[in-house]
Amino acid sequence: MIFYFSGTGNSAWVAKQIAAGTDDIAIDIGELIKSAGTQAVPEKAERIGIVFPVYAWGAPNPVIQFAKKLKAEKDVYRFAVCTCGDEAGLSLRRFS
Structure with missing residues (x-):
């Protein structure tokens, strides 16, 4: 499962390319937030990816x-x- 957050579409494009290359699905975090949903990752999921744009040298708060x-094995x-x-910047270091 590849989750993404995108403002201009760049991160959405990257997430969809990764999903296509790994035979996975891309899920819009913004849409999940709008529907007040939290995605539970299926037990058999092989990977979880999160794609996001850098906002002020970090990951966006959402x-x-x-x-x-996010719940996963x-x-x-x-x-x-x-x-x-x-x-x-330090986006990935701060995100981990």
């Missing part, structure tokens, strides 16, 4: 809040990808 509520492979126009 992404951080979503990630804190401990042995599931997890990764994050951040998109940016210039510099990622």
Whole structure:
């Protein structure tokens, strides 16, 4: 499962490309937040990815809040990808 948060569409595009390349699905975090949903990851999920744009050298607050509520098995492979126009700063370090 690849979750993404996107303002301009760049992170959505990246998430969909990763999902297509890994035979996975891309899920919009913004839409989940609007529907007041928290995504439970299926037990058989092989990976969880979160794709987001850099906001002020960090992850957007909605992404951080979503990630804190995300429930998954401990042995599931997890990764994050951040998109940016210039510099990622400490985005991934702060996000982990």
